Amino acid sequence: MWFQRELRIGPGDLNEVIYGTAILASGGGGDPYLGRLILMQALQKHGAKTMLDPAKVKDRWLVVALGAVGAPPIALEKFPSLTALAAAIATLERHLGRKVDAIVAAEAGGLNAVVPIALGLRLGLPVINADGMGRAFPKNDMMTFGIYGGRAAPTAIADDHMSSVIVDADDNRTLERLARSAVIAMGGIAMAVTYPMSGKFFKTAAIRGTLTLARDIGRVALAANHQKSDPIDAIIGYFRKQASPRRYAAKLFTGAVLRHAPKTDEAFVRGEIAVENRDSGEICTLEFHNENLIARIDGRVVALVPDIITVLDEDTGEALTTENVRFNQRVTIFGLAAPEILRTPEALAHVGPRAFDIDLDYTPIETLADA
């Protein structure tokens, strides 16, 4: 299934796709509830959409990555519309003097993996079955397109009040800083169109098949749920047996939420989640910066960014974004090896622990499990 990169997504695939993207997001990527609403509306209005196989992207195309940017809790209150996103694309096209040929998700997440599908349906634009993170990260310079040499500039940002900003900067971290300030000035949430790039470069740096992977994860998990078996076990089985390349996946912890203290500033949500296993007495803590970054059990590190750490509700099996975890909620913490493209030295310089001020070298989740 993993190889099927030309993927048709219709109303019947909605639940599977949303479920899977939320699992991949490591606690970020936007609220899956919003993602479901937006994709459902778009599918109802325009019908199904076939995701383009990345291999079919033409070298000369202009490809852009896009998504909602900002502090996730703010998005819940005033989510910017597809109209704002369409305006951001139009602004960038005018600025570049060129039409966009295809769009791709900036990140894999319950909201941001599907926003491009809804926009592609509305504008009739090809949507590539890929993304720029393979999970979610809090910053624009953390996309593979930047890690592997692409330029995020010019980036267009727009809000629902028809304001827009085009940011240009020589390095992607400066661009992230300037773009972030624009998002804050727009009220903490906005739509961004970034990394205008050739199709040729896109194919060197993209994480391919994201939507197929999400749909597959959703399919095995929801089937397991339906059969009253454990969806996480089904996902782990999928990654051990069916996915290619295979990726290490494991249940890291199970317990009840003991503490959850998210702090939202204008730009991000940060904090810590503590989960207690009342049988063993062990405590698992997660630190997050929009996304979960590090998991420790009684102080011992068991997973580290860029590997994926996702909290799921034990009853429903649904992935929870970092801001949506509730006190006393019974949860399972799921760990998944990051795609290899995020584990290279170049990538770890941008998305490894130290990029998040965690003073640890990166150790793969499978190595930590063996220790």
Place this chain on the structure above:
Amino acid sequence: MWFQRELRIGPGDLNEVIYGTAILASGGGGDPYLGRLILMQALQKHGAKTMLDPAKVKDRWLVVALGAVGAPPIALEKFPSLTALAAAIATLERHLGRKVDAIVAAEAGGLNAVVPIALGLRLGLPVINADGMGRAFPKNDMMTFGIYGGRAAPTAIADDHMSSVIVDADDNRTLERLARSAVIAMGGIAMAVTYPMSGKFFKTAAIRGTLTLARDIGRVALAANHQKSDPIDAIIGYFRKQASPRRYAAKLFTGAVLRHAPKTDEAFVRGEIAVENRDSGEICTLEFHNENLIARIDGRVVALVPDIITVLDEDTGEALTTENVRFNQRVTIFGLAAPEILRTPEALAHVGPRAFDIDLDYTPIETLADA
């Protein structure tokens, strides 16, 4: 002299022009010391520059207003270069797909009135003898070009690190907010190119002859200084007799600085200056927000924004920006009626006391003097 709007500015005019622009600035407009340096270097390198008579601006021209934006104290530490300003123009030209035909100062001030001259010399661009404020104000939406119906967007902002931002917004206050956030993200100071407008519109809204007025003020004041007579009296005499239209001008107060508490945040400098007359025991207080906004003597209001309130060093006769006033310094506070174009109901809605959260109706300085 007031009518001479085609004005040649050479090295011999430097002191007069800088002196006059600083007087007009109401305590803002950038540091005249920086303005002098920048203009001197440009004149030394490129020779004299003839300021264009606003009447000669062609209807179809693309005119832009420009200047440094940010908290004045930050400018002293890291003033952005003309290179950043040239980059902002180039960015805007690329975005608009059109070359700029002439430039004009955003505001009258010791720095910002002369920055366009230096840039015009470097780029060989016509510089119009006019400005968009007739004084200095802290915000972009306070230009006559905005007050009288012009659109500030798109505005280009650039810094010395080759970063740039193009801001678009339907209303000028939103644009100011978004542009300000970019300036803050750039470190608190940047160069802006704003109000791209037709020559036809420019002529309806510009404040004409700014540099001639500044040169004339400087000329009479420096001549008086040379003759050991009072430069402020000379300026007052100029406005009573020679300037056309005549404008009310007066010495509001003389004394020593008792208190000066400027607070610089990322964007602005705000605070209060108190001056004591040790003979009469009276105290004059000025509130400022980059520029002086209101002058009170023992609590009685004697001048109100948009009328001009400028503090001068009593010994040197030089105008002091709000951040440059020193404790115990002997100063004279000079008041000057704003140009009529700033005193209309439309203008007062943007630059009257209430626009600065001062809960008073505007009363002209000459009326306050009669009361």
